[in-house]
Amino acid sequence: MKPNIYYAHQDVVPVDNSTLDEWEYPPFSGYYDGTYVWGRGSLDDKHMIVGMLQSVEYILENEPDFQPNRTLLLAFGADEEISGNYGSAYISEVLYERYGQNGIYSFIDEGGNAVANLNGVWIASPATGEKGFMNLEVTIDYAGGHSSVPPDHTSIGIAAMMINAIEEQLFPPMFTPANPVTEYFQCMAEYSEVLPATLKSDFANAYKSSISNKRVIDYLTKLGGKTFEYLLRTSQAVDVINGGIKANALPESTNFVVNTRIAVESTVNATLTKITANVAEVAQLLNLSLFIDGTRVTNGTTSGRVSINTITTLEPAPVSPENAVWDQFAGTIKSYFEDVAFPGSTNYTDVDLVIAPSIMNANTDSRHYWNLTSNIYRFQPSFMNAKLVANIHSADEHFDADNLMHIFGFFYDYLHVLSSQEE
Numbered sequence: 386m387k388p389n390i391y392y393a394h395q396d397v398v399p400v401d402n403s404t405l406d407e408w409e410y411p412p413f414s415g416y417y418d419g420t421y422v423w424g425r426g427s428l429d430d431k432h433m434i435v436g437m438l439q440s441v442e443y444i445l446e447n448e449p450d451f452q453p454n455r456t457l458l459l460a461f462g463a464d465e466e467i468s469g470n471y472g473s474a475y476i477s478e479v480l481y482e483r484y485g486q487n488g489i490y491s492f493i494d495e496g497g498n499a500v501a502n503l504n505g506v507w508i509a510s511p512a513t514g515e516k517g518f519m520n521l522e523v524t525i526d527y528a529g530g531h532s533s534v535p536p537d538h539t540s541i542g543i544a545a546m547m548i549n550a551i552e553e554q555l556f557p558p559m560f561t562p563a564n565p566v567t568e569y570f571q572c573m574a575e576y577s578e579v580l581p582a583t584l585k586s587d588f589a590n591a592y593k594s595s596i597s598n599k600r601v602i603d604y605l606t607k608l609g610g611k612t613f614e615y616l617l618r619t620s621q622a623v624d625v626i627n628g629g630i631k632a633n634a635l636p637e638s639t640n641f642v643v644n645t646r647i648a649v650e651s652t653v654n655a656t657l658t659k660i661t662a663n664v665a666e667v668a669q670l671l672n673l674s675l676f677i678d679g680t681r682v683t684n685g686t687t688s689g690r691v692s693i694n695t696i697t698t699l700e701p702a703p704v705s706p707e708n709a710v711w712d713q714f715a716g717t718i719k720s721y722f723e724d725v726a727f728p729g730s731t732n733y734t735d736v737d738l739v740i741a742p743s744i745m746n747a748n749t750d751s752r753h754y755w756n757l758t759s760n761i762y763r764f765q766p767s768f769m770n771a772k773l774v775a776n777i778h779s780a781d782e783h784f785d786a787d788n789l790m791h792i793f794g795f796f797y798d799y800l801h802v803l804s805s806q807e808e
């Protein structure tokens with residue numbers, strides 16, 4: 386039988402020394418105050434490592450007759466926060482040599498998607514997809530000289546025009562069956578008792594009617610702000626700019642970096658085409674030559690030159706199918722939370738937990754494992770606490786022990802489900 390993988394990353398983002406005063410307890414103390422564990426990594430991603438290891442340790446200690454039918458692999462990367470090129474890249478290579486293409490049963494990784502309540506519906510939403518990614522740099526080389534006789538636009542001014550063109554045209558929001566998160570929202574609408582009937586019908590008809598589709602997008606954008614909006618569209622952010630050295634010298638070269646997170650429905654190429662069109666529009670207006678990744682695309686009549694260079698690219702992740710492996714994973718979430726977590730940790734009994742797929746706006750190390758399995762689930766088996774989530778990668782990161790126990794409990798259950806499975 387194919388083995389399955391519990392995956393987490395050991396590394397954390399650094400602590401900014403200037404924020405040390407803002408920590409309730411020192412960031413590397415791991416202090417437990419009886420309710421919370423405090424420290425960098427407590428919610429990204431040490432809690433997952435601890436829960437996974439604890440589930441195994443508990444079985445080793447207490448269940449001497451345990452004989453798994455299916456092997457469990459524990460894989461812990463060491464540089465997820467900087468792309469996993471030295472950790473997961475090598476782990477996956479070893480696993481590929483050992484098990485081959487699609488040789489792994491399922492891969493469970495961190496995910497921002499814990500159990501939450503939306504419009505009165507309790508939903509667990511493992512991410513079965515992930516947006517793509519592209520960083521590109523635009524460089525404008527233009528006339529230098531003394532600033533007392535400048536051209537109408539300096540290279541900095543041209544960069545500003547280009548950035549304006551990029552920001553004036555946002556990527557379109559989409560609500561299509563290709564994006565797993567639309568199923569999550571449709572499930573919410575179907576089970577919600579507080580949503581108006583008209584909106585429920587808009588959700589149900591969103592793939593068929595363009596009017597319903599637009600109303601659904603408008604509603605979600607209003608409800609969840611940018612967080613929901615960017616589950617549905619490609620994002621673009623100009624994050625770095627460099628140009629100019631002196632007040633009396635014209636800037637001969639200016640460059641800026643655009644970071645995009647690519648919608649599940651889109652591609653690196655389509656994203657590059659849109660940004661290129663925005664830049665080319667300005668280049669054409671000012672008669673500048675345009676180069677993309679070193680290749681001349683248009684000839685300008687002036688000596689100015691614009692170069693677009695892609696720095697890093699990643700296509701959106703393949704979406705994990707809703708097959709028998711998914712049903713089994715979803716079923717384990719449902720039974721653990723309904724039978725153990727809700728009665729133990731909340732006042733809600735008799736909850737009918739809905740399980741629906743979702744996506745991640747950011748990327749995890751799971752990108753290194755695409756060729757090992759199509760069953761990749763990014764999920765944090767705990768209750769969502771927006772206040773705690775706000776401290777990830779920031780000062781005062783902490784996590785509650787109650788939820789830590791749910792991570793342990795879920796991984797214990799899933800291990801038993803997989804281990805007792807007959808072929």
Ligand SMILES: [Zn+2]
Pocket residue numbers: 394429430465495
């Ligand atoms: Zn993480």
